[in-house]
Amino acid sequence: MIETIATVDILNLAIDQIDDGKTDSAKDTLITFRDKLQKEIDAFDKWAQAQSDIHTQLELEVEDK
Numbered sequence: 001m002i003e004t005i006a007t008v009d010i011l012n013l014a015i016d017q018i019d020d021g022k023t024d025s026a027k028d029t030l031i032t033f034r035d036k037l038q039k040e041i042d043a044f045d046k047w048a049q050a051q052s053d054i055h056t057q058l059e060l061e062v063e064d065k
Contacts, residue, residue: 007033 010033017026 010029014026014029017023017029
């Protein structure tokens, strides 16, 4: 829920910036937020791949026994 509130806050900020005629600032705000989310997604993907690799290795070890 906290992430949803933060997202709404960022969107409201960007909308306010657009309303004030500061489209470049709004674009920067949205790009910064998008990049933050992408970094989190990339970190999760890396973690998930590592977990999958561990699971696969454990399955191979069990099959070998």
